[in-house]
Amino acid sequence: MDSNEFWMWLAPVIMLPVFFAMGWFAARIDMRTVLKQAKAIPEGFYKSLDALVEHKSGVAVRELAEVVDQQSDARQSTYELHLTLGKLYRQRGENDKAIALHQRLLESPDTIEERRDNVTFELGQDFQAAGLVDRAEQIFVGLQQGSKARAAREILLNIYQQDRDWQKAITLAEELSSGEQSYQFEIAQFFCELAQLALYQSEYNKAREHVFQALAVNRKCCRANMILGDVELKQENFQAAIDAYSAIEKQNYEYLSLIADRLYDAYDGLNKATDGLAVLIGYAQTFPQLDLISVIYEKSFPIYGEVKATETAIDLVRRKPTLTGTYRLLGVLQNSIDAKWRVDVDMMRSVVGLQMQKTVMYRCRHCHFKSQVFFWHCPACNKWETFTPNRIDV
């Protein structure tokens, strides 16, 4: 082995501790950085996070408030922490604290540009949560040019709906409508609200005008044709009422059950009650899911008498047995059945009726809110046209 070969073998052995030492130093430096960063995050922050995970928002808010105070004393930037703390206060209903916090933050010289918009937006939400809707509205109107413009308009739209200020809601929804999100359902419903109001006030032409505005925005708007039918019925334009109500079949037949009795009344106004009844029976046969049995039975009774009315109802229930249908059927049978069974049938009807009250309801398809009353605007999730138009077994 010459000296060159000797060094070639020995060099790695000599260098090994050097490499080892370099690795050790590198790891130490990394660990130091990590520890330094960890020390920079106060313990209270972790406690607050932990409390949030455990759904103890009271503890979370207390710990975070302490962290914010300590950081402020140390003159460190606490902008993000302030925003989080403000949201926590609001979530817990401590709106006065949230308002004070955001107002204080707005006074800080560091709160400028986008930060200023964000804090103002939070303050608007605080006022809204505190029920100071006028002040909230003022704030959101002022934010319509900056970085929070769209979010502010979306909240404003909710405020206008709560205030039933439909004209303002229409203007804003039109501004918000864009390729990615169209507000056509909502705008048509706002026009329907105006039409409904005009109908209550017997301003029939105004009501018609709003109905046509609703249909121009959303030609599938069943409610518009319902209101138009009501306007024509009120003015005894029976054929026009029939045309308006019947148009719903092509828009969305599921809504027919909501106007069945009024459609019949329009036919009755033309002295064509039997035609009206035939139309309803036709609907029930074509669309068995419609909730029409009760109205058909009630309208057939005076025209055809008890026996035929009963036969028609029984036939419809047999086509699609439901709790509502069974309840109606048992009521019908009570009159025609042998006296010794009457008490039992009455008992069965009560049981079915009780069950029906508990489980047969209108339901919001968006948030699953259930109700015995139909709503165009869900009181729980504020969405429009999400209620099932027929009561269903929920």
Ligand SMILES: [Zn+2]
């Ligand atoms: Zn809902």
